[in-house]
Amino acid sequence: MPRLATMISIVAACGFTVGAALAQDADIGKSLYDDYCAACHGASGAGDGDMANLMTIPAPNLTLLATNNDGEFPMLNVIHIIDGRTGVRAHGGPMPVFGRVFASTEPGPANPYGSVLEVRGRVLSLAMYLESLQK
Template identity: 70%
Template sequence: MTRLTCTLALSAAAAIAPFQANAQSADIGAELFMDYCAACHGAGGKGDGDMANLMTVPATNLTILAKNNDGMFPMLKVIHIIDGRTGVRAHGGPMPVFGRVFMSAEPGPANPYGTILESRGRVMSVAYYLESIQE
């Protein structure tokens, strides 16, 4: 291959990689969402989960977050809500702090920061999933 062809191929791969990573994260996020969020927010994220009728404040329709934010998905705000940095009125304070729930009990022997990174990765995966279901 010529140098130009190699450069173009590497550039294309580098440009595509984040989208593939986000898609994989969204798949993982979908599983986490079903396990931790769907009871209130519903399987489709519309706020119609089985527990929603027991709430004093309706569960948020998570499919219109971008629509309600001038068409831009509020990624940082969503992350802060999931990990507990921002409270949610419907829960009488902070939503269940999934940043803590997602942490493993023990750090891995090879990486003492493993649990923190794993927890943040799970929070990001749920956020990417929510971004993927926007109407």
């Protein structure tokens, strides 16, 4: 019986950890959005940011990504656009490649995997936040 109680405690602790990690991802994604995307795409993602009227190509409404994709959020596409793999153009030139912007400049013992995991985590957090904005 004590073994069962221990297993239940471990499973419950893991569940709380996963919940906390998901909440943290959402907070990180919103923070990244506010810092890097809202100026063009607007605070709500509707494409009406302060810089939108200066762009040569209109900022898309990011709340309609799922609607425009038969109700399915195009997660992989969004990730590729954010990290620069698709070559999406804005401002008359390439959209900022956030894969480079999010990279750590501090490789070393404190960052043994380099910035690859850090970049992927930030891009995924941002994409997950965009998914939460869908109408």
